[in-house]
Amino acid sequence: MSRVLVVGLGAIGGYAAAVLSAGGADVSVLARGRTLEVVRASGLRIAGGPDEVTSHPTVLDSLDGAGAFDVVLLATKAPDTADVVATFADHLAEDGVVVALQNGVGRGATVSELLGRDAGLDGVVYLEARMEEPGVVTFLSGARRFELGDPSRPAAERAEPLAQALRDAGLNAVASPDPQTAAWRKMVLVATANSMTGATRAMFGDLIADERGRAVARALLREGAAVAAADGADLGPDFATEAFDFLVDVGPGLRSSMLHDVERGRRTEVDTLNGEIVRRGDDLGVPTPSHAVMQLVIGGVPTRS
Numbered sequence: 001m002s003r004v005l006v007v008g009l010g011a012i013g014g015y016a017a018a019v020l021s022a023g024g025a026d027v028s029v030l031a032r033g034r035t036l037e038v039v040r041a042s043g044l045r046i047a048g049g050p051d052e053v054t055s056h057p058t059v060l061d062s063l064d065g066a067g068a069f070d071v072v073l074l075a076t077k078a079p080d081t082a083d084v085v086a087t088f089a090d091h092l093a094e095d096g097v098v099v100a101l102q103n104g105v106g107r108g109a110t111v112s113e114l115l116g117r118d119a120g121l122d123g124v125v126y127l128e129a130r131m132e133e134p135g136v137v138t139f140l141s142g143a144r145r146f147e148l149g150d151p152s153r154p155a156a157e158r159a160e161p162l163a164q165a166l167r168d169a170g171l172n173a174v175a176s177p178d179p180q181t182a183a184w185r186k187m188v189l190v191a192t193a194n195s196m197t198g199a200t201r202a203m204f205g206d207l208i209a210d211e212r213g214r215a216v217a218r219a220l221l222r223e224g225a226a227v228a229a230a231d232g233a234d235l236g237p238d239f240a241t242e243a244f245d246f247l248v249d250v251g252p253g254l255r256s257s258m259l260h261d262v263e264r265g266r267r268t269e270v271d272t273l274n275g276e277i278v279r280r281g282d283d284l285g286v287p288t289p290s291h292a293v294m295q296l297v298i299g300g301v302p303t304r305s
Contacts, residue, residue, distance in 0.1 A: 002026060002070045003026050003028070003067070003068070003069045003070050003071070003093075004020060004025055004026060004027045004028070004069065004070070004071045004072075004073065005027075005028050005029075005030070005066075005069040005071070005072045005073070005088060005091070006027060006028070006029045006030070006057070006072075006073045006075065007030050007072060007073070007074050007075065007076060007084055007087075007088060008030075008074060008075035008076035008077075008084070008101075009029050009030065009031045009035055009039070009044075009075075009131075010075060010076075010131050011127075011129040011130050011131045011137050011138075012075045012101055012125055012127065012129070013029070013073060013075030013076075013101070014029075014044055014046075014129075014131055014135075014137040015046060015051070015127060015129055015137050015139075015144075016073055016075065016101070016146065016171060017029050017044055017055075017057050017073075018044045018045065018046045018051075018053055018054075018055045018057075018137065019046070019051050019053065019055075019169070019170050019171050020057075020166065020169045020170065020171055021044065021055035021056065021057040022053045022054075022055035022170065023168070023169035023170030023171070024169060025169040026058075027055075027057040027058065028057060028058040028059075028060055028066065028069070029044070029057050029058070029059055029060065030060050030061070030063070030087075031059055031060070031061065032061060033134075034134045035134040035135060036059060036061055037134075038134040038135035039057075039059050039134070039135045040059045042054075042135060043055055043056045043135070044056070044057060044135055044137070045135060045136045045137070046137050046138075046139060047136055047137065047138045047139065048138055048139040048140075049139030049144070050144070051139065051144060051170075052139070063087065063088060063091045066091055067091070068091055068092065068093040068094075068096065069088070069091055069092060069093060069096060070093045070095075070096050070097075071096065071097055071098075071099070071162065072088055072092060072096065072097070072098040072099070073099050073101055073123075074098055074099065074100045074101060074102065074111065074123075075101045075102070076102070077102070077267070077269055077272075078102045078103060078104050078107065078269055078272040079267065079269070079271070079272060081100070081102070081107070081110060081111065081114065082114055085098075085111060085114040085115060086114075089114075089115055092115070092119060096119060097119050097120075097121055097158060097162060098111045098115070098119050098120050098121065099121045099122075099123040099148055099162070100120060100121065100122060100123050101123035101125050101146070102123065102272075103186070103187060103190055103269055103272060103273055104183070104187060104269075104272045104273065104276060105180065105183045105184055105187055105231075105276060105280075106122075106151070106180075106183070107120070107122055107123070107183070108120035108121045108122040108123075108149065108150070108151045108179070109122075109151050109152075112151075112152070118152050120151070121148050121149060121150050121151070121158065121159060121162070121179075122148070122149040122150075122151055122176075122179040122182070122183050123146060123147065123148055123149075124146075124147040124149070124176070124179075124182045124183055124185075124186045125145070125146055125147075125186075126142050126143040126144070126145045126147075126186070127139075127142040127143070127144050127145070127146075128140040128141045128142045129142075130260070141250065143172070144172045145172050145173075145174065146163075146166065146171055146172060146173040146174070147173075147174055147175075147176045147179075147182050148162055148163050148166075148173060148174070148175050148176065148179075149175070149176040149178070149179020149180075149182055149183070150175075150179065151179055151180070154177075155175040155176065155177045156175075159175035159176065159179075160175040162175075163175040178234065180231075180232060180233050181228075181233040181234050181235060184224075184228035184231070184233035184235060185228075185233070185235060185239070185243075187224070187228075187273060187276070187277070188220075188221060188224030188225055188228060188235075188239075188243060188277075189221075189243055189246070189247065190256075190273060191220065191224055191273035191274050191277055191291065191294075192217055192220040192221050192224065192243075192247065193217075193247055193256050194256040194257065194258035194259070194268075194269070194270075194273060195220065195258065195270060195273065195274050195291070195294035195295075195298060196213070196216060196217060196220070196294075197256040197258060197259040198256065198258035198259050198261070198262045198268060198270065198294075198298050199294055199297045199298055201259065201262060201263065204247070204256065208247070208248060214244075216290065217244060217247060218240065218244055219290040220290045220291060220294070221239075221240040221243050221244055221247075222240045223277065223281070223286070223287070223288045223289075223290055223291055224240075224277050224288075224291065225239045225240045225243070226281075226286050227277050227280050227281045227284060227286045227288060230280075230281075230284040230285070230286050231280055231284060257269075258270065258273075258298070262298070268298055268299065270294065270295055270298040270299040271295065271299050274291040274292075274294045274295045274298075275291075275295045275299065277291045278291050278292050278295055
């Protein structure tokens with residue numbers, strides 16, 4: 001791993017950039033506005049948790065003259081993918097890879113399609129963090145695990161060597177032998193918790209303290225698991241129950257990114273999460289009424305192709 005570019009300097013991108021830069025990797029980040037000023041002047045800091053550190057990656061406001069990068073960590077919201085990929089497409093090395101650290105299924109394949117070459121890897125991140133102020137990522141909870149999956153090749157060919165290089169620089173990265181299942185497992189969990197908190201503007205723990213909230217969570221998990229299974233993911237027969245128990249364990253302190261976006265009037269990822277479950281459910285003949293309600297309540301009437 002030679003040169004790394006992090007695109008999307010929010011909580012996930014900022015966390016990865018700070019850890020890798022502190023670990024000696026050659027990391028550049030794209031930033032703008034106040035974040036650009038702060039990170040250039042004071043560095044990028046992780047507050048709290050086992051990776052607490054301040055590091056000083058190269059900060060760019062443009063890729064003009066930046067040369068080629070061997071690894072791009074794409075940490076923007078999924079709806080922004082096409083526009084963002086266009087900004088770095090000419091700066092990806094000939095054998096470079098792009099890891100889509102984004103919510104959703106098939107993100108690596110989407111990147112490869114946009115680039116016109118087989119360069120996209122799936123990324124699944126288990127980390128709850130916030131960038132509450134420019135340049136400072138606050139660790140909240142989670143395993144801090146970054147799972148890399150290659151949708152077009154065996155894990156040993158690209159995903160595992162890259163994961164090892166990231167581990168050598170201090171990031172808790174592992175290669176997934178089944179990226180589709182890994183992505184579905186995360187998406188069903190996130191679509192459930194995010195949409196419930198985003199639709200109600202309430203903490204997840206408060207919602208599942210009531211039996212009605214628990215019933216909604218179970219319905220969302222069952223529907224998502226059924227679509228995932230129909231799509232070929234191997235979540236196992238008890239996934240919905242196990243996922244509910246997991247969410248109950250983490251629920252009391254869970255503030256989802258979707259709730260964060262709703263409170264600030266930002267565009268949410270409800271169409272990428274719940275909407276994708278609805279669309280795939282329609283294609284596969286699996287009913288998804290609970291996810292359709294969440295998509296409608298949070299995102300309005302969806303645009304259909």
